[in-house]
Amino acid sequence: NAGVTQTPKFQVLKTGQSMTLQCAQDMNHEYMSWYRQDPGMGLRLIHYSVGAGITDQGEVPNGYNVSRSTTEDFPLRLLSAAPSQTSVYFCASSSSSVTEQFFGPGTRLTVL
Amino acid sequence: GENVEQHPSTLSVQEGDSAVIKCTYSDSASNYFPWYKQELGKGPQLIIDIRSNVGEKKDQRIAVTLNKTAKHFSLHITETQPEDSAVYFCAARTSYDKVIFGPGTSLSVIP
Numbered sequence: 364n365a366g367v368t369q370t371p372k373f374q375v376l377k378t379g380q381s382m383t384l385q386c387a388q389d390m391n392h393e394y395m396s397w398y399r400q401d402p403g404m405g406l407r408l409i410h411y412s413v414g415a416g417i418t419d420q421g422e423v424p425n426g427y428n429v430s431r432s433t434t435e436d437f438p439l440r441l442l443s444a445a446p447s448q449t450s451v452y453f454c455a456s457s458s459s460s461v462t463e464q465f466f467g468p469g470t471r472l473t474v475l
Numbered sequence: 476g477e478n479v480e481q482h483p484s485t486l487s488v489q490e491g492d493s494a495v496i497k498c499t500y501s502d503s504a505s506n507y508f509p510w511y512k513q514e515l516g517k518g519p520q521l522i523i524d525i526r527s528n529v530g531e532k533k534d535q536r537i538a539v540t541l542n543k544t545a546k547h548f549s550l551h552i553t554e555t556q557p558e559d560s561a562v563y564f565c566a567a568r569t570s571y572d573k574v575i576f577g578p579g580t581s582l583s584v585i586p
Contacts, residue, residue, distance in 0.1 A: 367518075396574065403484070405564060405578035406519070413572050421573060422476070453518055460572040461507040461526070466518030 364389050367467035369454050375473045376444040384439040384470050386454030394457045395437040396421070396464070397429065399450040406453065412437055413460070444474045477502045477569040481577030488555050489585050496580045498565035499547040507568035508541060508548050512561045513579075519564060523550070555584045 370385045388395065396411035398421075408421030410429040418429050426448060428440040437456075441448060451471050455464040478501040488494050500508075506527040511519035525532045525539045525548065532539050536555075541548040552559055565577040 394572070398576070403578060405481075406566075406576040408573060408575060411573065419571065419573075422575065455518075460568050460574055463509065463521040463524065464511075464519075464574065466520070469518055 366390065367454055367456050367465050369452075369467035369470050371470060372468065373471050375475065376441075377475050378444060378446060380444050382441050382444065384441075384452055384454075384472075386437045386439065386467060387435050388437075388456040388465070389435065390456060390465065391434060392456035392458055392465075393434065394459050394462075394464075395431065396455050397427070397437070397439045398453045398455065399423065399448075400453060400469075401450050409439065409452075441472075446474045448472065449474045477567075477573060477575050479565060479567050479575050479577040481565050481580055483580060484578065485581045485583075487583045487585060490555060490557060492555055494550075494552045494555055494559070494582055494584075496550045496563055496565065496582075497547060498549070498567075498577050499545075500567040500569075500575075501546070502567065502569040503546065504570045505546075505567040507574075508539070509566050509568075509574075510537075510539060510550050511564045511566065511576075513564065514561050522563075552582075555582075557584050557586050560584045 397409040398406040412431040457464040509524035513519040
């Protein structure tokens, strides 16, 4: 099992550009989530999904969109990148919200 | 809204001493409380978790206690070793299936 994979590992964008961060898991997990990590602020929940076709907003959803068309994939879209979105992004998956979450290796995003 | 607070933000202990990290949560409906360890350049990994129907759980040198009335839970690491140095996060599963993390504690174990 590859576990949770994220691509790309690094990305530099200009303000206003859009892009999609990819996340995939091969553990047949129903629950998937996206977090951003900034110094001193821990992991903040952006969006999450309890199963295919179902998504919901987390703590900091503005500027981000998600979709969950399959159990395996949970892409995160930045609509119009802003410098405030410079961060490390982690995708995670688990069987449910009350079981261990497995995190991907992260994507380091810089918005100039 | 839902919130998880964590203290201290940094902690330095001598090798062999104990380390304690404390967290509080705001949503009284929270029922699952995991702790994650993050090493430099990696994603967080679960080290221990506790559910709301249990007051204490232990796994070798690591233990977690939960006080539902006070809405706080703590991580205890005994006989600390240099490899315990990392950032530790507490989290709480709140209403509507959200898992909210605390801001983290950077633990340094001095040999």
